[in-house]
Each structure stands twice: as C-alpha cells, then as structure tokens.
Amino acid sequence: DIQMTQSPSSLSASLGGKVTITCKASQDINKYIAWYQHKPGKGPRLLIHYTSTLQPGIPSRFSGSGSRRDYSFSISNLEPEDIATYYCLQYDNLWTFGGGTKLEI
Amino acid sequence: QVQLQQPGAELVKPGASVKMSCKASGYTFTSYWINWVKQRPGQGLEWIGEIYPGRGITNYNEKFKSKATLTLDTSSSTAFMQLSSLTYEDSAVYYCSRRGAGAMDYWGQGTSVTVSS
Numbered sequence A: 001d002i003q004m005t006q007s008p009s010s011l012s013a014s015l016g017g018k019v020t021i022t023c024k025a026s027q028d029i030n031k032y033i034a035w036y037q038h039k040p041g042k043g044p045r046l047l048i049h050y051t052s053t054l055q056p057g058i059p060s061r062f063s064g065s066g067s068r069r070d071y072s073f074s075i076s077n078l079e080p081e082d083i084a085t086y087y088c089l090q091y092d093n094l095w096t097f098g099g100g101t102k103l104e105i
Numbered sequence B: 001q002v003q004l005q006q007p008g009a010e011l012v013k014p015g016a017s018v019k020m021s022c023k024a025s026g027y028t029f030t031s032y033w034i035n036w037v038k039q040r041p042g043q044g045l046e047w048i049g050e051i052y053p054g055r056g057i058t059n060y061n062e063k064f065k066s067k068a069t070l071t072l073d074t075s076s077s078t079a080f081m082q083l084s085s086l087t088y089e090d091s092a093v094y095y096c097s098r099r100g101a102g103a104m105d106y107w108g109q110g111t112s113v114t115v116s117s
Helices: none
Strands: A004-007 A011-012 A017-027 A033-038 A045-049 A062-067 A070-075 A083-091 A101-104 B004-005 B007-014 B018-025 B032-041 B045-052 B057-060 B068-072 B079-083 B092-099 B104-107 B109-117
Touching: A004 A083, A004 B007, A017 A033, A017 A083, A033 A062, A045 B104, A070 A083, A101 B057, B004 B092, B004 B104, B007 B018, B018 B032, B018 B104, B018 B109, B032 B068, B045 B068, B045 B079, B057 B068, B079 B092
Parallel strands: A011 A101, B007 B109
Antiparallel strands: A004 A017, A017 A070, A033 A045, A033 A083, A062 A070, A083 A101, B004 B018, B018 B079, B032 B045, B032 B092, B045 B057, B068 B079, B092 B104, B092 B109
C-alpha cells in the first residue's frame, strides 16, 4: 500500500499571505495526486488533480507542483473562506489520503 | 448538474448492520466509479472501497474487506454500502464520491452513522 505523509498537520497564516502544504508518498506516484478542501458539514471539494491541474472554477491562487514522491500545494492571497482542512490524495494505485492540514487564519 | 444524494443520519445498535445509499443524478451512472470514504470525528479521510456501476467490479481497502460490502441498483442510479457487525469505531461520517477525469470529483454530503445502544 502507498502511504502519504502530509505536513504540517495544522498551520496559522495571515489574510493576504501564502501557505504551502507538502505530501510525501512512500513510492513514486507518477504525479497522480489531488488536493481537496474540506469544510465541516460538506463533502470535500476537489481543487487540483494530476499534481497541478486546477478544477474549473478554482481560482489561480491555488496551485500544486511536484514529481515522483514529493508534492506541494500552495494558497496565495489568503482569504477568510480558505479556512478549512486540506487533504492530498494519491490515486496512482488505488487511493490513499494524507493526514490532513487544518488551516487557521 | 452532477449530484450525489445521501441520507443525513443513521442510528444503529452495536452488532447490527447498516446499509446506506448514494443516489446519483446529472450524469451517466454506469460510466463512472463510485467511491466510499470514512471520516471519524476529529480524524482524517480514509478510503473504504470503490465500485464500477458499468460492470459491478469492486476494489476494497484491505482494512475494510470484512466490514464493508458495496452494491448497486443501476435502475435507480443508486450505490449502496453495507457495514456489518458495527462497533463504536464505526461511528463516523461516510461519503460517497464519483471518480471523474481527475480523482474523486463530486461528493455527497455524507451520512453520519452513530453506533449506540
């Protein structure tokens, strides 16, 4: 099974600032990683798939990069509605979520 | 528009089973995998398994192979997940989601399952 190590588990940032979350896979996942935003009482929202492809309607201040085992996700120009928990998900071999990052502003 | 509808809550007794539903609309049900994901209170997301409505093929997380059973009713575009021999550790929110062109693209609101005597 592929393991996904996500860090940090929580972070605090300022409005207008930038944050970066990382995920490290236990093996090469061939860029098959997605990033989700999850708010209480709702289903997770897909932001980015295949490492860096933005879903339609997702603002460009969300971005992703990486290759082989190491991937990162960034949010710039932080807004109040960005408060949420963020997860990475590998889908190269079945599915594995990272542990999540709780973002506070 | 694509929608996945799930009932809001289920209350079940320890040792019992529960069968929850995920009704799809707005797309061709038989063309996309349906996934199920668990979230315990205060915990992260955990993949349970997936089923392909076009052929009834399933894949399971090894951890849930003896706990979860995924089935379909293609006539009503509904996927089901049955959880057996429930314990307090099965109390969680269970989401269904669709696998689109990129990962799991649409999600239901989740069904909150409470196991309590």
